[in-house]
Amino acid sequence: MHYLTLPGTDLSVSRLCLGTMTFGEQNSEAEGHAQLDRAMAAGINFIDTAEMYPVPAKAQTQGATERIVGTWLKKQPRDKVIVATKVAGPNRGLEWMRGGPQLTRAQIVEACNASLERLQTDYLDLYQIHWPARSVPMFGETYYDPSREKPDTPTLEEQLAALGELVAAGKVRYVGVSNETPWGVSECARLARESGLPRIATIQNVFNLINRTFEAGLVETCHREQVSLLAYSPLAFGLLSGKYVGHEQAPGRMSQFPQFGIRYRKPEVNGAVAAYAELARAHGLTPAQLALAWATRRWYVASTIIGATSMAQLEENLSCQEVTLTPDLEAAVEAIHRKSPSPAM
Structure with a gap:
């Protein structure tokens, strides 16, 4: 496992991070703990979660993921695990959470305290704003609409x-954003410089x-602002594993939660996914290995950030570290991209 110290921090994170959003919905506590143990054994020291998990978000399961991570975390040497979680923003149909999430001071503090309790820890290594409070295109949307x-x-x-305030209180070490835009990152950086506010260390955005x-x-x-990308959805809800190619109803998130995956149901996606899957197999790789290695x-x-619902999937994801991307393979990836640039944007 390779590690990287995030600029401006003392966080040395594994280049793979274990995502946990299936814990409490598709995965039981025992399965979640097994995944966490296997990830740590493979050298992963970075765990990502969120207050709204598992997904799809529901009032009856909200917070279950953090609780599952928490029952595992309390048995670990705390300084050996880098824990990241997120505070939910508004406008995502979560009216049952805090009376409707808002990124006010009071709600951010309340959400952080609740996450600390569920995670059974005194501090978070990284606390992230899950998505902007302002209206921006995200989760499959394309255009900004000021109205x-x-x-x-x-x-x-x-x-x-x-x-x-949370940093000053020792509850949070570093802060980050997610689903942000270039303006949002630039504005956060400006405010940190000019107003003495905490510098955002990371951005967690979709990338695949x-x-x-x-x-x-x-x-x-x-x-330029030294903000590190934590890439989420590297397999595009499992599409880039290739399992849906020719099998639209194959077991998985896209078939189990069709509304949740609607952001990927766009006209050119299937053709591009099939092309990447064919390329991977021609080079002796699984489609997931190619997508993650790239x-x-x-x-x-x-x-x-990798995620899985089975140990077999987790093992396949971990194996991406052993893949060598030759210049020819890199060029072939770019050729497909030029034919179908970011069809899921």
């Missing part, structure tokens, strides 16, 4: 100030072979 803005939305300055929008503007912004080896990806 959707709401005047009472907490500003980034207010949100960073609340996160700063069929959605490379991070490369369009965010890659330069994050490079994502983990981008110079701008600090850590790639």
Whole structure:
């Protein structure tokens, strides 16, 4: 396992991070603990979760993922595990959470305290805003629409100030954002410099072979501001595993939760996925190995968040570390990308 110290922090994170959003829905506590144990044995020291998990989010299961991680975490040497979680923002149909999540100071503090309790820890290594409070295109949306803005939305300055209080209190070590835009990252960086607010260390955004929008503007912004990318959905809800090619109803998240995966149901996606799967097999790889090896080896990806619902899937995902991407294979990936650039954006 390779490790990277995130710029501006003392967090040395494994280049693979274990995502846990299936724990409490598709995976039981015992299965979650088994995945965590296997990940640690493989050298993964970085665990990602969120207050709203598991997904799809439901009132009756909300927080279950953090509780499962917490019952495992309390048995581990705390300083050997880097724990990241996220506070939910507004406008995602979560009215049952805190009366409707808002990224106000009071709600951020309340959410953090609740996550600490569920995770059975005194501090979080990384606390992230799950998505912006303002209206931006995300989760499969494409265009920014200023008419959707709401005047009472907490500003980034207010949100960073609340996160700063948590840092000062010793409850959070570093802060980050997720599903953010180039403007959001730049504004956070400006506020940190000019107002003495905490600097965002990370951005957790979607990044995979069929959605490379991070490369369009965010890659330069994050490079110049030294904000590290934690790439999520590297297998695009399992599509890039190739299991749905010719088998639309194969068992998995896309078939089990069709509304949840609608962001990937776009006209050119299936053709691109089939092309990447064919390329992988021609080079003696599984489609998942190719997709993960490619994502983990981008110079701008600090850590790639992998998830699984079975140990077999986890083993396959871990095996991406052993893959060698030859120049010919890299060129073939780019050729497919040029024919179908980011069809899931």
